[in-house]
Amino acid sequence: MIPFNKPFLTGNERIYIEEVLKNGHFSGNNFFSKKCASWLEEHTLCAKAILVPSGTAALEMMMILANLGPGDEVILPSFTFSSTANAVVLRGATPVFVDIRPDTMNIDENLIEKAVTSRTKALCPVYYAGAACDMEAIESLAKQYGLLILPDAAQALGSVYKGRPLCSYGQMAALSFHETKNVHCGEGGALLVNDPGFVERAEIVMEKGTDRSKFFRGEIDKYSWVDIGSSFLMNEVTAAFLYAQLEGAEEIIERRLELWTYYYRSLESLEKEGKLRRLTPGCTHNGHIFGILLNDTAARDRLMYALKNKGIGTVFHYVPLHDAPMGLNFSSRALPAATEYAARLLRLPLYAELTSREIAHVVDAIHEVLS
Numbered sequence: 572m573i574p575f576n577k578p579f580l581t582g583n584e585r586i587y588i589e590e591v592l593k594n595g596h597f598s599g600n601n602f603f604s605k606k607c608a609s610w611l612e613e614h615t616l617c618a619k620a621i622l623v624p625s626g627t628a629a630l631e632m633m634m635i636l637a638n639l640g641p642g643d644e645v646i647l648p649s650f651t652f653s654s655t656a657n658a659v660v661l662r663g664a665t666p667v668f669v670d671i672r673p674d675t676m677n678i679d680e681n682l683i684e685k686a687v688t689s690r691t692k693a694l695c696p697v698y699y700a701g702a703a704c705d706m707e708a709i710e711s712l713a714k715q716y717g718l719l720i721l722p723d724a725a726q727a728l729g730s731v732y733k734g735r736p737l738c739s740y741g742q743m744a745a746l747s748f749h750e751t752k753n754v755h756c757g758e759g760g761a762l763l764v765n766d767p768g769f770v771e772r773a774e775i776v777m778e779k780g781t782d783r784s785k786f787f788r789g790e791i792d793k794y795s796w797v798d799i800g801s802s803f804l805m806n807e808v809t810a811a812f813l814y815a816q817l818e819g820a821e822e823i824i825e826r827r828l829e830l831w832t833y834y835y836r837s838l839e840s841l842e843k844e845g846k847l848r849r850l851t852p853g854c855t856h857n858g859h860i861f862g863i864l865l866n867d868t869a870a871r872d873r874l875m876y877a878l879k880n881k882g883i884g885t886v887f888h889y890v891p892l893h894d895a896p897m898g899l900n901f902s903s904r905a906l907p908a909a910t911e912y913a914a915r916l917l918r919l920p921l922y923a924e925l926t927s928r929e930i931a932h933v934v935d936a937i938h939e940v941l942s
């Protein structure tokens with residue numbers, strides 16, 4: 572049986588968790604949390620990394636910091652996880668869904684301007700499979716209309732775009748360390764604050780709306796409730812697990828890219844024969860997802876079930892949000908590309924422990940089924 576995903580362990584997770592048990596400090600912002608934050612700051616070039624309990628929490632914190640409220644609109648792709656839109660809706664603001672490109676499944680930059688209104692406050696690009704959006708186009712629109720750029724970078728740790736970490740684009744970016752991600756801690760995330768202007772308030776929102784961070788640094792002699800906030804800290808046991816993963820991030824991503832490239836080359840002939848189309852990130856990506864578009868939903872489902880019968884796990888992905896029951900409350904516009912490509916997408920097994928023999932077996936099986 573070849574599953575779709577197997578969360579990777581570097582081997583140091585247990586050792587670091589035992590250190591926490593010995594140290595006796597379990598809440599957030601302790602030894603391993605600080606090590607993870609420094610690692611992230613060094614590798615993503617953000618001004619401050621804040622470890623949070625999930626990618627969802629990072630998005631929610633980001634939308635609080637963006638000061639969204641009723642009447643505000645945020646532009647995002649329809650093809651994304653519910654968390655991207657929920658974070659907007661939880662502020663009382665309105666998500667405005669835009670259609671996607673077939674090569675990356677990311678927001679189509681040519682359709683963004685049409686969606687901008689006087690109420691638009693932010694653009695929230697999503698880096699599906701760690702692939703970049705056209706950030707020049709997005710930055711130029713943001714500048715022209717005075718908008719924030721708040722990327723959902725849940726899948727993008729390690730991707731590089733135009734010589735810079737992809738996560739360094741935008742005022743802030745939200746990362747996920749859910750067990751399905753390249754680097755994980757079961758459930759976890761980080762808010763990367765790129766614009767230093769947001770750091771002070773981020774520390775307050777993270778600490779339940781108090782200025783406790785300043786108190787811990789000895790900058791004030793007592794702390795109090797000064798703003799809205801919530802419990803946005805990752806606990807130390809989880810941070811210890813995460814640090815072991817971050818230390819192995821380069822190796823994990825290298826292996827995933829080897830496997831990704833193998834799929835890409837081995838399925839080229841099927842693309843030439845018109846049987847499928849490979850998703851192609853236009854940047855130095857992180858090998859997070861290998862996705863193919865079949866010619867229609869029936870062909871996708873046929874391949875998925877044929878592979879399942881051969882013991883190979885594959886999965887499709889999001890139901891586009893504008894088509895989802897909750898999304899219908901916000902949009903009545905058809906977004907044909909998102910609807911169509913989501914129904915043709917299939918993701919192939921990809922995890923660091925996938926062996927060369929196993930991946931060759933998956934490729935052979937796909938050739939066999941499609942020929």
Ligand SMILES: Cc1ncc(COP(=O)(O)O)c(C=O)c1O
Binds near residue numbers: 746758
């Ligand atoms: C694009 C995207 N945004 C947000 C999330 C939410 O992250 P988490 O599961 O860590 O809350 C995920 C996936 O899990 C995701 O793929």
